[in-house]
Amino acid sequence: MAPTHDALVARSLAAVWHPCTQMKRHEAQPPVAIARAQGPWLYGTDGKRYLDGISSWWVNLFGHSHPHIQAALVDQLGRLDHVMLAGFTHAPVVELSERLAALTDLGHAFYGSDGAAATEIALKMSAHYWRNTGRPAKSRFVGLAGGYHGETVGALAVTDIAIFREAYAPLVRLADTVPSPDARGAAPGETAQDVARRAAAALEAWLQEHHSTTAALIVEPLVQCAAGMALHDPEYLRLARALCDRYEVHLVVDEIAVGFGRTGTMFAHQQAGIRPDFICLSKGLTGGTLPLSAVLTTDAVYAAFYDDDVARGFLHSHSYTGNPLACRAALATLELFEQLDALNANQALAQRIDAACAPLSQHPRVRHARRIGMIWAWDVDTPLPDFARRYHQHAMARGLVLRPIGKTLYAMPPYALDDEAVQCLAHGALDALNATLQEES
Ligand SMILES: *Cc1c(COP(=O)(O)O)cnc(C)c1O
Numbered sequence: 376m377a378p379t380h381d382a383l384v385a386r387s388l389a390a391v392w393h394p395c396t397q398m399k400r401h402e403a404q405p406p407v408a409i410a411r412a413q414g415p416w417l418y419g420t421d422g423k424r425y426l427d428g429i430s431s432w433w434v435n436l437f438g439h440s441h442p443h444i445q446a447a448l449v450d451q452l453g454r455l456d457h458v459m460l461a462g463f464t465h466a467p468v469v470e471l472s473e474r475l476a477a478l479t480d481l482g483h484a485f486y487g488s489d490g491a492a493a494t495e496i497a498l499k500m501s502a503h504y505w506r507n508t509g510r511p512a513k514s515r516f517v518g519l520a521g522g523y524h525g526e527t528v529g530a531l532a533v534t535d536i537a538i539f540r541e542a543y544a545p546l547v548r549l550a551d552t553v554p555s556p557d558a559r560g561a562a563p564g565e566t567a568q569d570v571a572r573r574a575a576a577a578l579e580a581w582l583q584e585h586h587s588t589t590a591a592l593i594v595e596p597l598v599q600c601a602a603g604m605a606l607h608d609p610e611y612l613r614l615a616r617a618l619c620d621r622y623e624v625h626l627v628v629d630e631i632a633v634g635f636g637r638t639g640t641m642f643a644h645q646q647a648g649i650r651p652d653f654i655c656l657s658k659g660l661t662g663g664t665l666p667l668s669a670v671l672t673t674d675a676v677y678a679a680f681y682d683d684d685v686a687r688g689f690l691h692s693h694s695y696t697g698n699p700l701a702c703r704a705a706l707a708t709l710e711l712f713e714q715l716d717a718l719n720a721n722q723a724l725a726q727r728i729d730a731a732c733a734p735l736s737q738h739p740r741v742r743h744a745r746r747i748g749m750i751w752a753w754d755v756d757t758p759l760p761d762f763a764r765r766y767h768q769h770a771m772a773r774g775l776v777l778r779p780i781g782k783t784l785y786a787m788p789p790y791a792l793d794d795e796a797v798q799c800l801a802h803g804a805l806d807a808l809n810a811t812l813q814e815e816s
Contacts, residue, residue, distance in 0.1 A: 380421035383408040404768060412439030415789045415796050417776065426799045428770075428777045428786045433600065433632050435663030437711050438791035444662050447707035451700050460486070460697040467702035471669075474709055478641055479654050481671035485689070486697040490631040490657035491525025493668035494593070496691055497653040498529060500672060501591040501625045507679045507687050513590045513624075516550040517581065519574075521557070523601030524593060524629050524655075533593050536601060551585070553578045555599060556607035559743050559754075567608040574607075575614035582622040591625035591653070596643035597747060600632040603783035604752035606745055612647035625652040625676075631668070635659035635708075636718050636790065639725075639748030652676060662708035663789075667701035721749055721790055728792070731801035738805070740812060752785040755808065759815060769810040775803035784808065 378386070384405045392398065393406060408420040415438050417425045427435065437444075455465055472484035485500070487493050498516055505513035518524065518533040525531075531540050533550045540547065556574035558567035582589070596612055599605040612628075619626040628651040633643040637659070640646050644654075653676070657668035680689050695701075711717065729736075729746065735753060736744035742754040755762060763779040770777040777786060786800060 378420075380408050380419065383420055400764075404764075407771070414438035414440075414791050414793075424774055425771065426775045426788075426796055426803070428775055428788050428800055428804070430659075430787050430789050431663060432658075433637075433787050434658045434661075435789045436635055436659045436708060437662055437715070437717070438789045439663070441662060441707075441711070441791075443711055443714070444664055444704055444707040447703045448664070448700060451703040455699045457695065457698055457700070459694075461692060465697075465699050465702075467699045467706060468697040471702045471705050471709075474706065475656070475669060475671055478709075479671050480650060481654055481673060483672055483674075483677040485670045485672075485691075486702075487657075487668040487670070487693050488666045488695050488698075488701075489525070490629075490655070490668055491527040491530040492693060493631060493655035493657050493670050494524040494530040494533065494629065495527060496668075496670045497627045497629075497655050497672075498533070498591065498593070499691060500670065500676060500689060501627065501653065503689060504625070504676050504679045505590050507682075512588050515585070515588050516591050516593060517578075517585070517589055517624075518550050518552050518593050519595070519599065520552045520555040521599050521602035521605060522552065522555075522593070522595060523599065524595075525631075551581065553581050555602070555605060556611040557599065557602070557605035558607055559605065567606075568610045571608040571611035572614065575611055575618065578615060579618050582618055582624060586622035586624055589622075589624050591627050592619055593627040593629055596628045596630060596633060597638050597646060598633050598643065598750060600750075600787075601780065603754070603780045604745070604750060604785045606747055606752075609647035612644055612649050616647070616649040616651070619652075627651065627653040627655065629655045631655050631657045633750075636712065636721060637748050637750055637787070639718070639721070641712070641718065660708070661701055661704035662711065664704045664708075665698070665701040667698065667705055715790075717790055724790065724792060724797075725749060727794075727797055728786075728788075728800065731797050732786075732804065735801065735805045735808065738808065740808075749790060750785065750787050752783055755779070755782045755784055755812075757782060757812060757815060759811070762811065765814055766807055766811045769807035770803060773803040773807055775799060775807065777804060777807070 409417050410420040411418050476482040502514045522535045524533045531547045535552045554574045554577045556571045628644045654671045661667050740756045744753050767778050
């Protein structure tokens with residue numbers, strides 16, 4: 376017999392350490408036990424239903440329990456569950472690597488299981504490239520203010536979010552940061568492009584001084600999600616690409632959150648028409664079913680490791696590197712982009728969501744209402760210091776999962792919302808905002 380909701384939650388609190396959570400907070404607001412999920416809906420063990428307005432931390436693309444991905448996984452499970460990828464290979468990893476290369480114009484896919492691992496792989500590869508090419512001093516990194524690239528000790532070096540980093544500062548070899556091209560930083564009369572040029576000028580000044588010790592610049596193209604859905608103009612990426620070329624520094628684009636159609640194009644950096652030296656992928660890569668990450672790079676980087684000397688190779692590994700089940704899930708996800716003509720379908724869906732969310736975007740307390748592709752964000756002008764926590768509770772009470780970042784409310788829903796789900800998102804988000812603002816007095 377299935378345990379009751381309350382019993383399951385109590386056992387979870389006793390046995391499970393939940394991520395990104397001050398566990399004591401759960402005394403007041405316990406976690407919600409989920410029994411199953413279908414499309415954009417999560418179903419609690421208490422029988423309640425919740426719209427997954429943030430795609431379960433940005434991983435789900437086509438809705439939960441998608442039959443096409445399920446069928447691929449069941450098929451794969453009957454053939455090959457796992458085999459180590461050192462000394463072995465298999466059809467799913469080969470096909471996925473070929474497809475990702477065709478989509479990105481890079482290649483030599485290297486696999487990990489999480490986004491943070493992809494960040495670490497790209498940074499290690501970049502520094503090792505410079506070592507292999509006789510320039511070992513180029514071993515440092517630079518990122519953008521407010522950047523987020525994961526939370527393992529190596530990835531934290533380029534993650535500029537104080538609350539995630541402060542306690543671990545002594546463990547981390549901190550990278551430098553350069554100003555973010557966040558378009559909200561525009562002075563009166565300035566365009567987003569002007570902000571991008573100003574930030575690029577700061578990058579140039581930094582590179583002039585530090586290029587000889589710098590391996591790579593890492594950026595989240597077009598949207599710094601964890602910073603609060605900070606958008607920037609593609610001009611920044613064009614200028615950064617040119618500067619990285621001029622100063623001989625790799626450009627790593629972290630598409631972990633924004634890849635796979637989130638910004639309207641398959642990959643965000645494609646809107647700038649640039650070719651990076653490394654791309655990091657994860658989150659939506661498997662449509663939100665299994666953990667998998669990948670790093671793709673250029674032939675030039677690959678060639679610098681290709682040698683008779685073992686130590687010049689890239690000896691990094693994870694036990695589950697290239698797991699066949701995860702690769703099949705990723706292949707099925709890529710097939711769905713074609714079957715559903717997803718990028719075009721999303722344009723129409725986004726317009727329906729725009730229309731439904733117009734009252735929220737025009738709310739007198741909302742600043743910088745913005746959208747790119749399938750990402751919406753609204754900054755809320757409120758003195759409530761714990762706006763995010765309060766808002767989340769009010770949204771959950773309305774059957775809607777939204778977790779603001781600071782005072783930025785955002786939605787990043789699966790690409791599979793019918794009219795009922797669109798209305799739930801738009802009305803729930805607005806009602807929850809009004810209910811939260813009521814608590815100001
Ligand atoms: C989520 C995220 C990561 C880290 O991915 P994990 O799988 O959580 O380790 C890295 N970069 C960006 C841009 C992300 O959004």
